[in-house]
Amino acid sequence: MKFLLRIVSVILLVFVLPTLVSAGLWATREHPSGWSSAKWGSSGLLPSAQDSPEAAIYVFSAMTGGLKGAIASHAWIVTKTKDGAYQRYDKVGWGAPIRRNHRAPDAFWYSNPPRLVVELKGPEAERLIPKVEAAIEAYPYGQPGGYRIYPGPNSNTFVAHVLRQVPDLGAVLPPDAVGRDYLGEGTFYALDSDGRDLHVSLGGLAGFSVGMRSGLEVNFLGLVAGVDLARPALKVPGFGAVGL
Template sequence: MKSVKRLFLVIFIIYLLPTFASAGLWAMKDRPSRWSEARWSSAGILPKAEQSEQAAIYVFSAMTGGLKGAVASHAWIVIKEKGAKAYTRYDKVGWGKPIRRNGYPADAYWYSNTPELVTSVTGAKAEQLIAKVEGAIATYPYAEPGGYTIWPGPNSNTFVAHILRTVPELDAVLPPHAVGRDYLPGDEVVHLDEDWRDLHVTLRGLIGFSAGMRSGLEVHFLGLVAGLDFAKPGIKVPAVGRIGI
């Protein structure tokens, strides 16, 4: 009985306490109450596409709107072919055509929230990877209408995490508040990245863990992620994000 109580105490301290704290801070923020009132224009993070001949791949994440914004973010991926005069953005959304192409500017605010650049690859390496990224987008298994569930997934973060696992050369992991990133397609329970640098184990995105050079050590509980980042020393806090160097 004592061990059960201790387990609940650990879950409360590690997962629920940060989530409640984040929700409280979110409730005090001045934020748009409706979609139509939010800002969706460019945040000015990326240079104009025509200013560089280089190929590029970018992954962004931004806190979402409404009550979900207290604990969850939305991720998307941006591609620019060598010599292209425009970026191409891909989002997975829950309305209309699920894989949205250029629905918003490449580095746009999301529900008025400033996006975080998760990773960027430019130049020759991006040229080599763009076809592989596009292949991962084309083969995403939940691309049809109805292939979206806010929690535990598959959602927008499941889509981008699928690309990052399929193209491990991008060498990135979505932030801890990207709820749905740990949902594996189909009936997959265990996934070892192609380069063997990350192992993912999950039961439908509800409980599991990730371990490796990219993920560090993570434990997942009901879509919330806690763990240690070894590549860039820091801690991963549920609903809050990564804290460290």
């Protein structure tokens, strides 16, 4: 009984309390009244393709809308070949399986500004773009209906899949990317293609990740707590990565 009480206490302290605090802070801020009143245009974060001719890869994340915006974000991928145009890829729950260029590459998401998860430019981006596009094509839930907001597969499941398949991008999604730890029906573990990060998950509801990019993470009901070793930070549910 004492052991069970300790587990419950840890869950309350590590996962529930920070989430409630984050939700309380979220409630004090102003938010769009609905989808139609939110900002969805360019944030101005990226230069025009004409002003930046070199090849580039970006992964963005932005907090989402509604009450889930207190703890959850939405991620997407942007590529640009040398002298080419930006190509944005999102997995969403409506329309085409994987939406392409349905918004500006650096657009607000439900009035929330995009956060840069990773950026690569020049020859390295040019080398990796075919691998990124192959990983996008191979995403196992890219068909119509291959979307479930919780625990996945959702937009973050899609981007996390690409990051695992192309580890040279050198990134993992932020802790508030709910759905990133969903590995698929009947899949309980995944090893990044370079073998440097291991992910274990019970249907996206509980598990852990450990490795060069992940650091040490424990996920519970989509919430993530842990330590980032490469970029020293604590991963706090509801708050994301808090730099040390």
